[in-house]
Amino acid sequence: xxxxxxxxxxxxxxxxxxxxxxxxxxxxxxxxxxxxxxxxxxxxxxxxxxxxxxxxxxxxxxxxxxxxxxxxxxxxxxxxxxxxxxxxxxxxxxxxxxxxxxxxxxxxxxxxxxxxxxxxxxxxxxxxxxxxxxxxxxxxxxxxxxxxxxx
Amino acid sequence: xxxxxxxxxxxxxxxxxxxxxxxxxxxxxxxxxxxxxxxxxxxxxxxxxxxxxxxxxxxxxxxxxxxxxxxxxxxxxxxxxxxxxxxxxxxxxxxxxxxxxxxxxxxxxxxxxxxxxxxxxxxxxxxxxxxxxxxxxxxxxxxxxxxxxxx
Numbered sequence: 321x322x323x324x325x326x327x328x329x330x331x332x333x334x335x336x337x338x339x340x341x342x343x344x345x346x347x348x349x350x351x352x353x354x355x356x357x358x359x360x361x362x363x364x365x366x367x368x369x370x371x372x373x374x375x376x377x378x379x380x381x382x383x384x385x386x387x388x389x390x391x392x393x394x395x396x397x398x399x400x401x402x403x404x405x406x407x408x409x410x411x412x413x414x415x416x417x418x419x420x421x422x423x424x425x426x427x428x429x430x431x432x433x434x435x436x437x438x439x440x441x442x443x444x445x446x447x448x449x450x451x452x453x454x455x456x457x458x459x460x461x462x463x464x465x466x467x468x469x470x471x
Numbered sequence: 472x473x474x475x476x477x478x479x480x481x482x483x484x485x486x487x488x489x490x491x492x493x494x495x496x497x498x499x500x501x502x503x504x505x506x507x508x509x510x511x512x513x514x515x516x517x518x519x520x521x522x523x524x525x526x527x528x529x530x531x532x533x534x535x536x537x538x539x540x541x542x543x544x545x546x547x548x549x550x551x552x553x554x555x556x557x558x559x560x561x562x563x564x565x566x567x568x569x570x571x572x573x574x575x576x577x578x579x580x581x582x583x584x585x586x587x588x589x590x591x592x593x594x595x596x597x598x599x600x601x602x603x604x605x606x607x608x609x610x611x612x613x614x615x616x617x618x619x620x621x622x
Contacts, residue, residue: 354472387479387480389480458497460565
């Protein structure tokens with residue numbers, strides 16, 4: 321039996337929200353921590369975002385909470401088409417994806433596409449890159465692969 | 472700043488599914504592990520399930536996968552009213568709750584109810600008890616509190 325990702329360690333649980341300032345304040349209050357700084361994902365020039373195979377100018381605001389060994393991530397999508405906005409429109413606010421840190425992202429994406437789990441969206445972030453895979457049919461949640469450059 | 476739960480360690484991420492045999496097989500195949508045994512929650516005589524303050528005969532089938540420091544839990548609700556069935560009917564399959572192991576479950580439930588996060592459902596399981604709290608308005612996901620008896 322093979323583990324396609326080479327890991328089963330969940331690195332992030334991500335929740336799509338409509339108002340990241342309000343929801344991150346609610347998390348901060350509930351867990352007794354400082355409200356984290358909300359950051360924008362990069363624009364197309366840096367992130368080179370592709371959504372369904374086409375360049376996309378979609379961006380999102382993000383906030384991260386350290387929760388034990390993983391991060392809880394809040395994501396507020398902008399108005400452009402993205403996997404984040406799709407989720408909000410189809411399901412409303414809630415948990416959209418589970419993220420795993422992998423080695424060899426490109427090969428893992430190919431391997432998953434061969435098992436009918438297509439790439440939905442990809443892009444670069446400072447220090448690495450991500451790929452959202454459409455695993456909803458089989459796994460009932462989107463999986464995100466993260467590849468960090470060696471530092 | 473106070474952490475009401477006394478912890479920020481996510482113990483379980485739970486996904487509501489329609490066909491637990493099929494989805495647990497898909498997870499087993501994807502992560503290269505044996506399909507775990509699917510178990511039924513106890514009936515009312517043992518579980519003393521209460522849903523919205525009333526005794527309930529609702530049960531569910533559960534399957535657990537160890538994913539790093541936490542468990543991924545699959546839940547297939549039966550046909551009786553429960554927070555599990557509510558989620559399936561309102562949202563379809565997907566991530567329904569995040570679980571935290573707490574000390575002093577009863578006091579934590581009271582404290583959360585005082586901050587407008589009402590108890591939705593509670594019950595006993597072998598070795599402990601659980602409480603689902605309606606945190607959706609503020610936190611966009613249900614939280615489950617778990618209290619395990621000292622062994």
